[in-house]
Amino acid sequence: MAMSIVQSLQQAVSQAIENLYGEPFAADKVQIAPTSPEFTGDYTAVVFPYVKLAKKAPDVVGAEIGDFLQKNVPDVQAFNVIKGFLNIELSTAYWQNFLQNALADPGFGRQPRNGRKVMVEYSSPNTNKPLHLGHVRNCLLGWSCSQILDAAGYDVVKVQIVNDRGVAICKSMLSWLKYGEGKTPESTGIKGDHFVGDFYVLFEHKTRAEYEAWQQTDAARALFADKHKPEQSEKDFFKDYKNKWFNEYSSLGAEVRDMLLRWEAGHPDTVALWKQMNNWVYQGFEATYAKLGVAFDKLYYESDTYLLGKDIVEEGLSKGVFYRKDDGSVWVDLTDVGYDHKVVLRADGTSVYITQDLGTARMRYHDFGCESVVYVVADEQNYVFAVLFEVLRRLEEPYAQGLHHLSYGLVELPTGRMKTREGTVVDADDLVEEVIRIAREQAAERGGVEGDDREENLRKVGLGALKFFMIKVNPKRRMIFNPEESVDLQGQTGPYIQYSWVRINGLMQRVKRENVDLSPAVSYTDFQPQEKDLLKALHEFPGVVLTAAREYDPSHIANYCYGLAKSYHRFWHDLSVFNADAPEARAFRLELSRAVGKVLEAGMRLLGIEMPERM
RNA sequence: GGCUCCGUAGCUUAAUGGAUAGAGCAUCUGACUACGGAUCAGAAGGUUAGAGGUUCGAGUCCUCUCGGAGUCACCA
Known part of the structure; x- marks a missing residue:
């Protein structure tokens, strides 16, 4: 592969130091960064690290190295030195060439396959209730991380491990048996995961009722009198006592434990019911995943893995x-x-959780041979994963050096953490409907464009807003989600970026309609600052993808896309495209726009965000 | 209490150890008879929690203090 301009500059600077000062300096240690907007130049070399070995003042060193670069690197056209920063200007020919190459390359920003396999585990729900806001953040991170790793050259295997067994699903099963009257998702028209979740909630209600009744019994009163701490109210005491009560006194508790035992013994009726209810849930999950635009290559089930790891x-x-x-x-x-x-x-x-995790890790390595694994799991499990990874390393598992916990902050509501019992859980399906509704409302307010693809475009805008909102911040940051006001459509948002693409799309439609000749673009040389900004931004794209992949952090892509869209909006406002005063300028701006559109679309696709044709 | 993470403008946030800490929201003021105003320009808003230290250079690295969160089951 050809050397990038940054690598060429590093090499040349290294060479300059050796020639000028007789000291070696490794090329990959040479600092080259994009020039700050307020200075003239494309790339900046920091010369402070060389002043000691040069034994000269920073600005002298800068001038000497700059001179060397200008003479020895054909693409370097000019330079200036300010306070130890050597600002390098590349030639017009370099930028023209770059733009043509970027346009000609259908995979611009993507790296060649590197032959390495990485597994990404995300979502990993329980089957006793529908997906909620927390799963949405998890899925968006997992999906975009997968896409980014793919673009960075890896072969990616996307998996989830479904917690399909245990006390929770048994509660839903028992609840359905006792109160379900043979109803089904089909007979009630309720989506399968919600259907099963409703029985889980019903079970919790029945349990609470039983508990409250029990608290009035003589046995309970005696227990309180005997066991409560001084200062502790009856209410607080029974709050703390709930688990113990459920395990020792509750008849519903006894029935659930009995059901779990029958499941573990392989009792046919119980297993059949379990399969039935889980299948209802899976159908619901599939619909939600499809709406969110995420998918998996393989599903693992805890019912298959919970005994693993003893060997x-x-x-x-x-x-x-x-x-x-x-x-x-x-x-x-x-x-x-x-x-x-x-x-x-x-x-x-018997196994504990980590036993199972050890077994699952090895099983998946056996299945796919991935040399690294990314676990997308909330930060409340940081310690768990630190321990798991440490143990796998001590066991010298072949993939142990490639383990990464993509730890993200919990999503909270303005009222605090979501609680099933308090009914404050934000449901994933509801959320998706809500953001599309907001998009529709906004479109109506703005006198939005009608058309056959109207609904499709509204869906893209609504989801674009939601996804961008959740992905633009660093994953490890905690996030407060206020459904009332979190999904903005203006400013630093998904729709802002989509709108810049829609503008470009409009131009491209007209190019097609009027059969515009774009070939004069190559003879355009008088770059305006707004055009140069766009060229420089486009130039950064492949590097940003690599950074996002290296750090497992999609927010880099989101922030990059925002910056590019912002530059494009300014370009649009300040300069005429179709009405440019020269044919070369018009053709060049159209080509530049085409390249921006292409990169915006590719970048947003990495985040799972689609571009609407109109909005 | 032990360990881990976090603290940047009123709010949400950005910044491979590099130049005057960069955006968005909200507030105020402006901009199309021009390719779509979900846009653009401007104003105001900061002791990067605080104190030391390392460095030519610190929001970033080290130490301490303060504030917040998570986690510390033979539970799943």
Whole structure:
């Protein structure tokens, strides 16, 4: 592959230092950055690191290196030095050439395949209730991260692990058996995941009613009198006691545990019911994923993986990574890296969560051979993943050096964390409908364009607003989501970017209609600042994709697209395209617009955001 | 309490150790008989929580203090 201009400049600067001052300086240590907007130039070399070995003042060093570059690098046209910053101006020919190449390359911004496989795990829902706002952020991050890694040259495998077993789904199952009267999603017209979720909520209500009734019994009163702490109110006491009550006194609790035991024993009716209810949920999930525009290559189910990992525990024992206590439980000592002792197998020989995670990791490596894995999971599990990764490294698993936890901040509401019990959960399906509704409302207010594709465009605008809102901030930042006002359509938003693309689309339609000759573009040389800004921004695109991939951070792409769209809006406002005063200028601006449109579309696609034809 | 993360304008936020900390929202003032005004320009808004330190250079790295969050089950 040809060397990029930045690499050429690094090499040339390195060469200059060696020639001028007789000291070697590694080319990849040479700092080259895009020139700040307030100065003249395209790229800037920082010369402070060389003043010591040159034994000269910074501005002298800058001038000497600049002189060398101008003489030895054909693309360098001019330079200026300000306070130790060497600003380099590239030639018009370089920029013309760059634009033509970018336009000719259908995959501009994408790297060649690097032959490496990476797995991205995201979403990973429970099957007892529908997806909510938190899953939406997770899915958007997981999807865009997958797209970005793909663009960076990796082969990406997208997976989720579905928590399809355990107490939670048993609650929905029992609830349906007791109160369902044989209803189905089909018979009620309720989407499958919501249908099952409703029975989960109903179960919680019934449990609460049972608990409140129980609190009036003599046994409960006696217990409170005996066990409560001084200062503790009856209300607080019973709040804390709920779990214990559910496990020891509740008849619903007993029935759920019984159902879980029957499931684990493979009781046919129970398993059949479990399959039925989960299938309802999966149909609902699929619809939601389709609406969000995300997909998976393979699904893993906890019912298949929850027993895995015991062989790894044995291995770890023989390797000395783990140790066994007298009661038979198995542990790992991580105190030397500042963590704790962690149990990896219970005394009764059954798995804990990490046992399963170890087994799943190995199983997936066996399935796909990915040398690295990205887990998209909220930051409340930071410690869990730090421990998991440390254990896998100690076990010397072949993929252990490539593990990454894409940790993101929880999405909260203005009232605090979402709580199922308090009914404050923002449902994913509702949210999608809501943002499309807002887009429709806004379009009507602006006297939006009608047409056959109207609904499709409104969907793209609404989702574009939502997705951009959630992805433009650094993933690790916590986010307060106010459904009332979070999805703006003006300013630093998805629709702002979509609008710049729509403008370009309008130009391209006219080019086609009028069969405009674009060939004079190459003889245009008098770049205006607004045009130069766009050229420089386009030039950055491939590097931004690589940065986003390296840091597993889609927000870089979002911020880049915003910056490019902003430059384009200014260009549009300040300069005429079709009415340019010379044919070369008109053709060049059209070509430049075409390139911007192309990059905006590609960049936003990496975020899972589509461009509407009109808006 | 131990460990981890965070603190940038009224609010939401950006900034591979580099130049005068950059945007958006909200507020105020302007801009189309011109390719679409979901746009553009301008004003105002900052001791980057605080104090030390390293460096030619610190929002960024180190130490301490203050404030906030997460997490510390043989639960899933």
